[in-house]
Amino acid sequence: PSAAQLLHMVRAARRVVAFTGAGISTECGIPDFRSPGGLWSQNRPIAFSAYLASPQMRAEAWRRKFAMEPAFRNARPGRGHRAIAHLVAIGKVACVITQNIDNLHQMSGVPTDRLVELHGNGSYAHCLACGLRHEIDEIRLIFEATGAVPDCRACGGIVKTATISFGQPMPEAAMLRARAEAEVCDLFLVIGSSLVVYPAAAIPLIARRHGARLVILNREPTDLDAHADLVVNADIGDTLEPLTRLDG
Numbered sequence: 189p190s191a192a193q194l195l196h197m198v199r200a201a202r203r204v205v206a207f208t209g210a211g212i213s214t215e216c217g218i219p220d221f222r223s224p225g226g227l228w229s230q231n232r233p234i235a236f237s238a239y240l241a242s243p244q245m246r247a248e249a250w251r252r253k254f255a256m257e258p259a260f261r262n263a264r265p266g267r268g269h270r271a272i273a274h275l276v277a278i279g280k281v282a283c284v285i286t287q288n289i290d291n292l293h294q295m296s297g298v299p300t301d302r303l304v305e306l307h308g309n310g311s312y313a314h315c316l317a318c319g320l321r322h323e324i325d326e327i328r329l330i331f332e333a334t335g336a337v338p339d340c341r342a343c344g345g346i347v348k349t350a351t352i353s354f355g356q357p358m359p360e361a362a363m364l365r366a367r368a369e370a371e372v373c374d375l376f377l378v379i380g381s382s383l384v385v386y387p388a389a390a391i392p393l394i395a396r397r398h399g400a401r402l403v404i405l406n407r408e409p410t411d412l413d414a415h416a417d418l419v420v421n422a423d424i425g426d427t428l429e430p431l432t433r434l435d436g
């Protein structure tokens with residue numbers, strides 16, 4: 189019944205936003221954050237200020253990054269990513285707002301101009317001072333050879349993965365775009381997020397306040413279920429796969 193309801197709501201909608209979290213990528217072999225065995229059950233997050241303050245913390249952050257690399261490198265888009273890419277291709281989904289840094293929406297063929305990366309992208313690094321892009325593999329080679337994280341080759345600034353840490357300012361353009369898309373959509377799909385991290389988790393509420401219907405697809409309850417028109421507590425791949433057969 190809820191699967192049929194979802195299909196009906198997507199069919200009836202004119203402008204859909206898909207808002208994704210780590211739950212869409214677990215079937216691709218990338219752990220989420222807050223499930224048992226998730227990343228934050230293994231390690232406490234390294235705050236932005238701590239990363240800036242000490243080379244030891246930077247080394248620790250990069251050790252973690254390199255430990256995760258095989259999982260990211262081998263990951264391919266899952267059923268959820270493919271369904272969303274299809275809905276973008278047929279013009280049903282106008283925008284994908286993601287908290288994920290795994291690059292899988294990009295890999296699934298969602299065009300850059302339809303994608304908002306709220307928490308950045310983990311597939312490359314950049315200099316916090318001048319913005320120059322640095323490749324993860326190059327940093328790994330230097331780290332393995334010297335035991336230290338290299339500074340920017342252009343300006344000597346601190347290099348960090350192009351992701352947002354706790355305490356780090358949000359990317360302004362992405363936040364503006366996400367809010368604007370939330371305001372004009374008529375259906376807002378939350379997919380695989382616990383909705384506990386702000387400001388990202390406020391975006392579904394913006395959509396709701398501007399009259400969109402709100403659907404939450406997640407294995408377990410979320411903090412915003414009370415605001416939703418439909419909650420589907422099931423596996424995301426199972427829930428989204430049927431949407432791949434929808435036509436324009």
Ligand code: OAD
Pocket residue numbers: 208209210211212214215220221222223226287288307352353354380381382383384385405406407408422423424425
């Ligand atoms: P969470 O780990 O907080 O939430 C993921 C949700 O997906 C959980 O509620 C899981 O139950 C659910 N889930 C996992 N696999 C699923 C599946 N196959 N089917 C259905 N549900 C599934 O991850 P996010 O909400 O994305 O930010 O986390 C938000 C932010 O917190 C992240 O972007 C990251 C993190 O700290 C930063 O690092 C800034």
Ligand code: ZN
Pocket residue numbers: 315316317318319320340341342343344345
């Ligand atoms: Zn630099």
